[in-house]
Amino acid sequence: MGARALNDDLRRLLDLQEVDEFIAEARVKQKKLPQVVAAELTAFQEATAQLQAAEVLLAKHEAFKREREGELADQEAHIERLKGRLKEITNTREYQAHIQEMDTAQRAISKLEEEVLQALADIDTVKEEIAGHRTVFDERRAVYNAERAKVDVELATLDAQVSAFQGKKVERAALVPPLLLRRYERITQSVRRAVVAVEGYNCAGCNMNVPPQLVSEVKRGNGIHQCPHCQRLLYVPAPPVEETAAG
Numbered sequence: 001m002g003a004r005a006l007n008d009d010l011r012r013l014l015d016l017q018e019v020d021e022f023i024a025e026a027r028v029k030q031k032k033l034p035q036v037v038a039a040e041l042t043a044f045q046e047a048t049a050q051l052q053a054a055e056v057l058l059a060k061h062e063a064f065k066r067e068r069e070g071e072l073a074d075q076e077a078h079i080e081r082l083k084g085r086l087k088e089i090t091n092t093r094e095y096q097a098h099i100q101e102m103d104t105a106q107r108a109i110s111k112l113e114e115e116v117l118q119a120l121a122d123i124d125t126v127k128e129e130i131a132g133h134r135t136v137f138d139e140r141r142a143v144y145n146a147e148r149a150k151v152d153v154e155l156a157t158l159d160a161q162v163s164a165f166q167g168k169k170v171e172r173a174a175l176v177p178p179l180l181l182r183r184y185e186r187i188t189q190s191v192r193r194a195v196v197a198v199e200g201y202n203c204a205g206c207n208m209n210v211p212p213q214l215v216s217e218v219k220r221g222n223g224i225h226q227c228p229h230c231q232r233l234l235y236v237p238a239p240p241v242e243e244t245a246a247g
């Protein structure tokens with residue numbers, strides 16, 4: 001094994017990459033967080049839809065009842081008028097026609113009364129249903145709001161972290177030579193990590209074999225070297241620090 005030296009520029013690039021990875025991870029978490037409450041949101045939306053549908057139905061029954069009550073009042077006024085005119089009729093045929101008209105009005109009144117009663121029963125049923133839907137709605141809204149609040153806190157924390165990392169990114173990027181920085185940014189457009197280790201004789205980015213001559217050059221730490229297969233920038237990690245018998 002030859003001496004290992006990490007190129008200073010690469011070291012700075014690795015520092016930058018570290019921050020970029022923190023930012024990328026935070027962004028992934030931010031994207032995933034709303035999914036955590038997706039099930040609660042769906043349940044809440046379903047409960048809302050059921051409650052609203054029941055309220056629409058109630059309004060329909062109430063409108064129907066009002067309409068029939070109006071017609072009922074009209075028919076009752078009509079029959080009162082007919083009754084009032086009854087004494088004025090002397091002609092038998094006219095009298096029979098009049099009685100028949102009163103009979104028709106009375107039948108209409110009976111039918112309207114039945115319809116109003118049915119509407120009242122329907123209204124009671126729907127009101128009970130609404131009470132049930134409202135209980136479910138209140139529960140699901142509470143669960144969703146509680147979960148949502150937790151997620152919002154986490155999102156705010158991640159936002160703060162990303163801001164801090166972005167500040168650090170600017171600091172660290174300023175230490176990297178511009179040409180190398182541009183190369184790094186170009187590579188990161190297609191892959192997540194632009195700087196990867198050589199593990200044995202393999203590129204840790206694409207797992208392909210790196211020629212031994214190139215590995216030696218990377219180890220010497222002179223210049224910047226790219227994987228011939230994936231173009232990622234290569235470095236050889238320092239060997240783990242051995243625990244010595246010191247102390």
Ligand SMILES: [Zn+2]
Nearest residue numbers: 203206227230
């Ligand atoms: Zn590679």
